[in-house]
Amino acid sequence: MSEKFNLEIISPDQTLINTEVKQVTIPAYEGLMTILKDHISLITFLRPGFIEAEIENKIEKFYTEDGTVEFLNNKLLILTSSTIKLEELTKENIVKMIDESKVLLQNSEIKDKEKYITNHKLETLQQIS
């Protein structure tokens, strides 16, 4: 029996990926989560981070800022408006986003939730650059 399940990443304007994968690691709202076949049905959110999918023994990495994840009947569905393949992210973009996050963090009126998310975004971005 195969150990694979279906992964779909969909953004509003296109389907990014629709393939069989062995395992996927997602940055869920409350921490990293690795999903294998026959995982329990699940709905959760993403915070900024990397989605790592193991496709044909190769690991494909995506950068994401937000999204909604549903796992049902061995189908993993990620709905997101901000996911981009890691290779497609340019240096300038990263620098720009880092700067933006830093400015946002200095704002004193920022809500806890936003702060949490922006902190993660900053951390992730700094990891790439």
Next chain:
Amino acid sequence: MPSLDDLRKRIVSVKSTQKITKAMKMVAAAKLKKAQESAEKGRPYSEKMQSIILNLTESISDPQNAPKLLIGSGKDHIHLCVIMTSDRGLCGGFNSNICRLAKKYFEKILKERKNLKIITVGSKGHDQLKREYGKYIIKKLSFKNKKKISFVEADEVGKIILDLFDKNEFDKCILFFNNFKNIMTQIPEAQQIIPTEVKKNSKKNEEIFYEFEPDEDEILEDLLPKNISIQVFKAFLENSASEQGSRMTAMDSATRNAGDLVNKLTINYNRSRQAVITKELIEIISGAESL
């Protein structure tokens, strides 16, 4: 009987009109391909989002305390209609179809003595509705100078709707747009987005127990506002594909019409030219005979 010169002028003018409509058809066809592609690519997103929300609502533990966006404000007095039309004309019945459907709905609402509020997106819809329903229009949006509608614009519209809902400005929100079926047919559609319409599947699928992280209320609270923007975005995509499709068919028939007209005029022109020649010949012959 128009003179030969007049006929010639008309033929030239119809021909140049034909050139324009032909060019517009080509442009619409090229744009349609793109718009259709993005409409089709966008469909899975909104569909899957709907299905997630459906699954969530079915497994929600405490329906009484569910977010207001899902169950509505409990009243049915004020209806907010969002009319999505194009910014440019010359696209056949595209805008009128939406407006006709919307007007029918307005009449029904007003007959039931309910309050009506209208937001128009796209200037053509505003032009058609302002005379009759001008006093109900509370906001007029237009993205005329945007080349391509992206999620950002949809989000803007979504935020306006949510803002109004938070201020209890309306109880029900309905979105009017054209659903793109194929190039020849676009179906005007009214979709209720607040409260979220839950279409029950006829076949009851077995209960699914989800693991939620964080819990379902929080997820719903976050998801529902997003869903509004997504539905608006979907409407935008469907609309832009429909607009181009509608324009293409309209321009196609305009081009054909112009062709028919040119043929007719040319026959007319040739006939009258022949008549003139015959007349001149008769004059010459009868002149020669009398000598």
